Amino acid sequence: MHHSDKDPIIAVxxxxxxxxxxxxxxxxxxxLEAQIVGRLFGENxxxxxxxAHLLPFLGTDGGVLDRAIVLLFPAPHSYTGESVxxxxxxxxxxxxxxxxxxxLEKCRDLGLRMAEPGEFTRRAFMNGRMDLTQAEAVADLIxxxxxxxVQAAGRSLSGEFSNAVRDVDGNITELRxxxxxxxxxxxxxxxxIGSEKVRTRLVQAxxxxxxxxxxARQGQVLREGVTVAIVGSPNVGKSSLLNALAQExxxxxxxxxxxxxxxxxxxxxxxxxxxxxxDTAGIRxxxxxxxxxxxxRTLVEIRKADVVLHxxxxxxxxxDDTEVLDKVLKEVxxxxxxxxxxxxxxxxxxxxxxxxxxxxxKQGVGLSELKARLLEVVGMAATTDGVFMARERHLQCLKxxxxxxxxxxLLIDCDPMPELVAEELRLAxxxxxxxxxxxxxxxxxxxxxxxxxxxx
Numbered sequence: 001m002h003h004s005d006k007d008p009i010i011a012v013x014x015x016x017x018x019x020x021x022x023x024x025x026x027x028x029x030x031x032l033e034a035q036i037v038g039r040l041f042g043e044n045x046x047x048x049x050x051x052a053h054l055l056p057f058l059g060t061d062g063g064v065l066d067r068a069i070v071l072l073f074p075a076p077h078s079y080t081g082e083s084v085x086x087x088x089x090x091x092x093x094x095x096x097x098x099x100x101x102x103x104l105e106k107c108r109d110l111g112l113r114m115a116e117p118g119e120f121t122r123r124a125f126m127n128g129r130m131d132l133t134q135a136e137a138v139a140d141l142i143x144x145x146x147x148x149x150v151q152a153a154g155r156s157l158s159g160e161f162s163n164a165v166r167d168v169d170g171n172i173t174e175l176r177x178x179x180x181x182x183x184x185x186x187x188x189x190x191x192x193i194g195s196e197k198v199r200t201r202l203v204q205a206x207x208x209x210x211x212x213x214x215x216a217r218q219g220q221v222l223r224e225g226v227t228v229a230i231v232g233s234p235n236v237g238k239s240s241l242l243n244a245l246a247q248e249x250x251x252x253x254x255x256x257x258x259x260x261x262x263x264x265x266x267x268x269x270x271x272x273x274x275x276x277x278x279d280t281a282g283i284r285x286x287x288x289x290x291x292x293x294x295x296x297r298t299l300v301e302i303r304k305a306d307v308v309l310h311x312x313x314x315x316x317x318x319x320d321d322t323e324v325l326d327k328v329l330k331e332v333x334x335x336x337x338x339x340x341x342x343x344x345x346x347x348x349x350x351x352x353x354x355x356x357x358x359x360x361x362k363q364g365v366g367l368s369e370l371k372a373r374l375l376e377v378v379g380m381a382a383t384t385d386g387v388f389m390a391r392e393r394h395l396q397c398l399k400x401x402x403x404x405x406x407x408x409x410l411l412i413d414c415d416p417m418p419e420l421v422a423e424e425l426r427l428a429x430x431x432x433x434x435x436x437x438x439x440x441x442x443x444x445x446x447x448x449x450x451x452x453x454x455x456x
Contacts, residue, residue, distance in 0.1 A: 013086075027083070055070050225275060232320075405425070
């Protein structure tokens with residue numbers, strides 16, 4: 001059911017569950033300010049802008065439900081750009097839903113309704129308080145799984161990503177205007193397209209887009225994490241390796257083969273990059289019903305893997321399980337790198353041969369080399385400074401823009417037709433505008449904001 005963007009809305013803005021405080025947030029047009037405040041806190045109540053008032057909140061029967069801190073942010077100086085009212089009550093879920101129900105009842109005739117997921121941020125975008133990349137960064141900040149991801153989302157929220165895109169777009173638009181202006185004066189007969197200036201500017205634009213793309217690609221890795229499928233025989237030391245990487249006891253370490261059967265994935269953070277380690281042991285053939293369910297789950301994870309880590313026993317005491325490795329390599333996407341690691345080097349003389357990495361998970365030997373190799377193969381070897389949060393949608397738009405600029409360069413080199421060059425630049429500009437939400441369709445917006453939590 002689609003509601004109007006103009007309805008007054010309400011939602012609980014704090015996480016579910018019990019807490020010290022719980023915050024309710026309302027957003028509405030400035031014209032409704034006096035009425036809504038009057039209904040909720042009494043006809044004579046006037047609230048000073050951005051000032052914390054301690055007020056009793058009364059139920060529909062007139063009894064005091066709670067004493068709350070109440071803040072009013074009048075339009076346009078608020079998160080959504082409309083007037084926003086915040087009620088900070090005690091954080092019990094029953095109390096909060098009671099206060100919310102009361103608000104809805106008292107303001108029903110004013111059209112107050114529950115907010116849809118992401119609706120507060122969507123209004124902030126609609127009212128020009130932020131562009132689309134900044135709005136998406138709000139959700140990314142909430143979902144960030146590592147400190148580097150928090151910092152990258154913060155950079156996007158503060159507008160670093162958007163500004164980089166705007167700069168390149170500004171140059172492309174300027175160049176396009178220049179080329180189109182010469183189309184209007186054909187009698188001047190100047191070969192603008194062939195000029196070195198146009199070529200240089202185009203090369204700069206292409207380089208600029210590729211640099212943003214590289215940063216954004218790393219940002220996507222920070223946002224979604226890297227999935228590593230670990231393959232190795234039972235007792236080859238997968239759990240010890242997980243623990244050594246995580247520097248805490250995350251997996252169950254025992255001497256009984258096949259013990260890690262309930263949890264197939266573990267998150268560790270390598271230099272701030274979230275890495276999901278998927279244990280593939282579960283895909284050995286089995287008649288056990290519980291295990292066959294696990295196998296299906298494991299296969300789904302393996303198909304998402306970015307790297308396969310093959311763990312072998314350097315001491316030669318444990319046979320290498322080639323059957324599982326073959327199965328895994330059949331399932332992974334094309335071109336996924338394979339890293340071979342020899343564990344338990346503390347138990348033997350021979351080190352790893354060409355391209356293999358020698359480690360001892362128990363003694364922490366060779367782990368830094370392994371971490372470095374893992375980050376290198378997923379393109380995250382450099383620092384994550386300056387990286388901003390990005391999504392698949394952004395990468396697609398940047399690739400499209402880069403392609404159009406490359407085509408414009410090709411056109412200049414072969415048979416220069418200014419109209420075609422201008423058109424390629426227009427399409428590049430449109431793709432960049434889509435990142436910021438300047439040329440985005442309604443259904444893309446719906447898709448983006450529906451993934452937000454309610455109250456944001």
